[in-house]
Amino acid sequence: MLQVFHNANFDLMGRIKWPFLAFSVLVMGLAVGTILTRGFNYGIDFAGGTAVRMKFRDRPRIEEMRVSLERSGLGDVSIQNLGDPQDNEVLIRVELTQSAGAATGSEGGEISRKVVEALQSPEWHQAQKAGKIDLNMITESDLKEWIAGRLSAGAGGGSVDEAAAIAAAVVRYRTDHAGLIRSSSEIASITGIKPEVARILQDQTMLGPFTVRSVDFIGPTAGKELLRNTLLAVFGSVGGILVYVWLRFKRWMWGLTAILALVHDVVIAAGAISLTRKEFSVDIVAALLTILGYSINDTIVVFDRIRENLRIYREVDFGTLVNASINQTLSRTILTSFTVFIAVTALFLYGGDKLNPMSFCLMVGVVFGTYSSVFVAAALLVIVYRLYGPKYVKI
Amino acid sequence: MNLELRWRILLILGLTALCLFVIYPPSDKIHLGLDLKGGIHMVMRVKTDDAVKAEIDLSQERIRSALGEKGLAPAKIAADGLNAILLEGLDAARVGEIRDLLTRQFGHYVLSSPGPGRLRLLLRPNEESAIRDTAVRQALETIRTRVDKFGVAEPTIQRQGSGASADRILIQLPGVENPERVKDLIGSPAFLEWKLVKVPPGVLADQFRPPDNPDAVARMFGGKLPDDVEVLPQEMTTADGRPVQVYWPVTKSSPITGNDLKNARRTQDRFGAPAVEFVLTADAGRRFQELTRKYQGQLLAIVLDRKVISAPRINAVIAEQGIIEGSFSLESAEDLSLKLRSGALPAGMEILEERSVGPSLGADSVRQGVVASLIGSIIIVLFMLVYYRGAGVNATVALVLNLLILLAAMAYFHSTLTLPGIAGFALTVGMAVDANVLVFERIREELRHGRTVRAAIHAGFDRAFPTIIDSHCTVIIAGFFLYAYGTGAVKGFAVTLNVGIVANLFTALVVSRSIFDAELTLNPKKETLSI
Numbered sequence: 001m002l003q004v005f006h007n008a009n010f011d012l013m014g015r016i017k018w019p020f021l022a023f024s025v026l027v028m029g030l031a032v033g034t035i036l037t038r039g040f041n042y043g044i045d046f047a048g049g050t051a052v053r054m055k056f057r058d059r060p061r062i063e064e065m066r067v068s069l070e071r072s073g074l075g076d077v078s079i080q081n082l083g084d085p086q087d088n089e090v091l092i093r094v095e096l097t098q099s100a101g102a103a104t105g106s107e108g109g110e111i112s113r114k115v116v117e118a119l120q121s122p123e124w125h126q127a128q129k130a131g132k133i134d135l136n137m138i139t140e141s142d143l144k145e146w147i148a149g150r151l152s153a154g155a156g157g158g159s160v161d162e163a164a165a166i167a168a169a170v171v172r173y174r175t176d177h178a179g180l181i182r183s184s185s186e187i188a189s190i191t192g193i194k195p196e197v198a199r200i201l202q203d204q205t206m207l208g209p210f211t212v213r214s215v216d217f218i219g220p221t222a223g224k225e226l227l228r229n230t231l232l233a234v235f236g237s238v239g240g241i242l243v244y245v246w247l248r249f250k251r252w253m254w255g256l257t258a259i260l261a262l263v264h265d266v267v268i269a270a271g272a273i274s275l276t277r278k279e280f281s282v283d284i285v286a287a288l289l290t291i292l293g294y295s296i297n298d299t300i301v302v303f304d305r306i307r308e309n310l311r312i313y314r315e316v317d318f319g320t321l322v323n324a325s326i327n328q329t330l331s332r333t334i335l336t337s338f339t340v341f342i343a344v345t346a347l348f349l350y351g352g353d354k355l356n357p358m359s360f361c362l363m364v365g366v367v368f369g370t371y372s373s374v375f376v377a378a379a380l381l382v383i384v385y386r387l388y389g390p391k392y393v394k395i
Numbered sequence: 396m397n398l399e400l401r402w403r404i405l406l407i408l409g410l411t412a413l414c415l416f417v418i419y420p421p422s423d424k425i426h427l428g429l430d431l432k433g434g435i436h437m438v439m440r441v442k443t444d445d446a447v448k449a450e451i452d453l454s455q456e457r458i459r460s461a462l463g464e465k466g467l468a469p470a471k472i473a474a475d476g477l478n479a480i481l482l483e484g485l486d487a488a489r490v491g492e493i494r495d496l497l498t499r500q501f502g503h504y505v506l507s508s509p510g511p512g513r514l515r516l517l518l519r520p521n522e523e524s525a526i527r528d529t530a531v532r533q534a535l536e537t538i539r540t541r542v543d544k545f546g547v548a549e550p551t552i553q554r555q556g557s558g559a560s561a562d563r564i565l566i567q568l569p570g571v572e573n574p575e576r577v578k579d580l581i582g583s584p585a586f587l588e589w590k591l592v593k594v595p596p597g598v599l600a601d602q603f604r605p606p607d608n609p610d611a612v613a614r615m616f617g618g619k620l621p622d623d624v625e626v627l628p629q630e631m632t633t634a635d636g637r638p639v640q641v642y643w644p645v646t647k648s649s650p651i652t653g654n655d656l657k658n659a660r661r662t663q664d665r666f667g668a669p670a671v672e673f674v675l676t677a678d679a680g681r682r683f684q685e686l687t688r689k690y691q692g693q694l695l696a697i698v699l700d701r702k703v704i705s706a707p708r709i710n711a712v713i714a715e716q717g718i719i720e721g722s723f724s725l726e727s728a729e730d731l732s733l734k735l736r737s738g739a740l741p742a743g744m745e746i747l748e749e750r751s752v753g754p755s756l757g758a759d760s761v762r763q764g765v766v767a768s769l770i771g772s773i774i775i776v777l778f779m780l781v782y783y784r785g786a787g788v789n790a791t792v793a794l795v796l797n798l799l800i801l802l803a804a805m806a807y808f809h810s811t812l813t814l815p816g817i818a819g820f821a822l823t824v825g826m827a828v829d830a831n832v833l834v835f836e837r838i839r840e841e842l843r844h845g846r847t848v849r850a851a852i853h854a855g856f857d858r859a860f861p862t863i864i865d866s867h868c869t870v871i872i873a874g875f876f877l878y879a880y881g882t883g884a885v886k887g888f889a890v891t892l893n894v895g896i897v898a899n900l901f902t903a904l905v906v907s908r909s910i911f912d913a914e915l916t917l918n919p920k921k922e923t924l925s926i
Contacts (some may be wrong), residue, residue: 001839001926002782003839053756109749113575140572142573171754174755175753175754175755176755176758178759179753179755179756211753211755212753214752215574215749215751216749216750217748217749217750218748219745221440222748229880229881229882232876233876234876236879237872237873237876237877240872240875240876241872241873244869245869248865282881282882282883282884282885283884283885283888285881285885286815286877286881286885286888289873289874289876290870290873290874290877290892293870293874294870294873296869297829297865297870300862300865300866300869301833301862301865304861304862304865305862328840329836331836332833335836336828336829336833339775339778339779339826339829339832340826340829341825342771342775342778343771343772343775343821343822343824343825344825346768346770346774347764347767347768347818349767350763350766351763351764351817351818351821352759352763352764352767354814355763355764355767355815355817355818358818
């Protein structure tokens with residue numbers, strides 16, 4: 001039989017608990033310090049503004065882009081790489097302008113149009129004026145109309161259905177290839193495109209150097225409201241869990257130490273986000289709340305076992321009893337944290353850049369949540385009992 | 396096999412079949428969020444203040460005429476703040492009479508007298524909130540009509556928020572790529588008015604050229620505009636393609652508005668350029684006929700959302716049918732007629748949030764999310780099989796059923812699967828084995844204490860039970876608040892997490908246990924357990 005610990009019997013609640021507690025205090029202090037001094041890199045969910053996600057055919061030259069964008073008068077612009085470098089993806093963030101705000105009602109779209117115009121080359125603009133369409137930028141409905149026009153102009157006088165089928169085929173190909181058609185030779189290879197149509201497309205369209213994958217605009221009021229809802233959710237959860245723990249264990253000391261462990265985990269996870277400058281978005285809030293719910297889980301398992309043991313061993317030193325309970329549940333604690341850790345690590349490694357900050361936050365939370373159920377919650381419980389509780393506990 | 400166990404196994408098989416039935420075919424039954432399939436997501440706010448203001452404006456007019464009829468017109472009547480009207484310079488001797496009349500005819504206002512010869516009418520709060528509510532509902536209907544006519548598959552158009560923020564409208568249009576056109580289509584009020592152009596004294600209508608700045612208009616009238624005239628802009632392009640704004644003096648009142656329209660459609664003008672053809676209601680048709688007869692030869696401005704579209708000369712008497720010419724493209728003519736058909740929005744709209752996701756990004760997200768979840772799940776399953784051997788199979792069956800129930804619940808409740816929702820799936824897998832581990836570890840412990848297989852299994856489940864309930868409850872508490880206060884995609888995460896946890900209670904306590912029980916029933920003298 002495979003086992004993590006064979007009859008685990010570590011003395012974790014003896015003197016050794018002090019260095020661990022000191023470590024916790026230190027890490028928490030660092031986390032709070034980081035949050036206070038560096039703050040969070042708030043995503044547009046909270047800060048408002050426009051984020052345009054683009055994918056380039058070749059490695060984007062960030063500095064040149066910055067110059068072009070600043071020249072176009074978009075105000076504060078930040079450009080960051082997304083995902084792996086070979087993905088050639090960037091996120092361009094434009095702050096909310098003071099005057100306009102959401103009042104104009106068209107910031108997102110207008111800004112993304114300005115960004116696109118600023119980043120396209122003069123040759124591109126010229127070709128566009130000359131009537132060429134960019135196959136990497138055009139929407140399916142526009143492409144359909146354009147093709148319908150070309151087909152009826154040429155010989156044969158194709159039908160609207162045919163144009164729709166061609167447009168759909170081109171867009172499907174583009175979608176399957178991360179939104180970009182890289183060379184005009186690819187056009188001929190698209191299934192469902194006849195050679196003569198491919199020739200029209202090759203001659204009369206161009207393939208721009210990038211495509212816009214998503215545009216997000218958040219007005220100034222939405223961010224404020226989100227912050228309020230976030231705080232409500234966090235305090236609601238903490239309050240709810242506090243009430244639950246109190247109802248379940250009926251002793252303030254238990255509830256208090258459990259909640260302290262919880263605060264410890266969430267603060268450290270938030271600190272890790274602040275330290276790594278990962279974007280603080282709604283997803284991070286979701287991750288933090290999940291940590292709230294999950295990390296108390298481990299603590300409760302340990303506490304449940306302590307309570308159960310209290311009923312069995314009536315006259316035992318409390319510290320010894322807690323230590324035994326921890327050892328009895330240690331395999332379980334390590335195992336379940338391990339499986340959750342596997343799940344979030346897989347998300348972190350393979351889930352793509354959108355899930356990356358969230359899964360990172362969860363990873364930190366799971367590790368510290370496991371650690372804190374033993375070295376914060378149980379250790380504090382022992383200390384609090386020594387100070388305020390009876391040495392021998394009677395149930 | 397005992398009866399009770401037989402029922403349990405039947406229940407599990409039945410549930411599995413039901414889940415499969417609900418899920419099949421997954422491509423139809425599992426609704427992907429916009430972040431996964433691409434499309435446009437918008438949250439708009441209805442500026443309900445506009446509707447309150449319109450009510451105040453209308454009441455001012457009605458008070459003026461009601462009091463005027465009796466010769467009681469006040470010297471000044473004006474809006475006081477957003478929701479009140481102030482009358483000043485009233486005949487002090489007849490204030491009682493005025494009060495009676497106002498109380499009778501304008502019961503939805505509270506009367507007060509802030510000073511001699513002055514009266515203040517405050518819109519009743521319940522009346523005001525009713526006006527705001529109606530404005531949001533009308534906007535919702537109008538947007539729905541416009542989107543329906545635009546032809547989007549499976550749009551979501553919902554009222555959102557509560558209390559003071561109940562003025563939100565959520566719009567989700569899957570598969571739509573061009574946010575600009577959609578936004579213009581659903582966000583513009585489309586308030587159409589016909590107003591007579593008031594040419595300055597001494598100028599013939601045919602010779603009037605609107606100047607390119609509003610002050611010049613006032614100068615034409617000798618420095619001050621007449622009381623019933625206002626200036627509205629028109630966007631034009633010069634011969635060399637430069638955009639320019641010109642300003643028209645028009646009457647403040649609008650004899651005909653978009654509310655008088657019966658129908659509108661795209662058509663062509665006599666030069667073949669796109670235009671919009673309209674049909675008025677019978678009653679408005681009569682008024683239009685009268686108007687065009689009376690003012691033949693003058694200019695009639697067609698005003699959309701406070702901007703002049705065109706100001707043609709009235710050449711003939713027009714009744715119910717007419718045509719709006721302007722510099723339309725095919726698309727804009729189509730969109731305008733669509734907007735006119737669906738009616739005007741009762742108040743302005745403000746965009747709070749707008750997200751558009753291209754289909755390629757959505758497809759990438761699905762692929763990455765699913766791959767990551769699968770990798771995680773496979774490692775976890777392998778680990779459980781290696782670590783717990785026979786019991787690992789048990790846990791794996793429970794896990795698979797757990798995911799099946801989760802998917803079925805999402806399909807049944809029409810929940811949307813978002814990218815964070817996929818993360819919720821992965822997390823559910825990680826947490827789902829938690830309950831199994833609790834039980835298995837407990838069974839191992841009991842076996843170590845020398846219990847028989849049967850006793851160890853029973854004790855393991857019984858003793859782990861309260862702990863399992865506890866740990867699930869706390870996750871659900873956090874999940875509940877996440878759902879209650881979360882927005883958009885995060886709500887999707889909360890849904891999968893919560894449903895997954897509840898399903899897990901069932902699979903860990905009932906399914907996994909039944910498998911053990913079945914093993915025991917088949918082999919009652921079982922002496923070793925693969926765990």
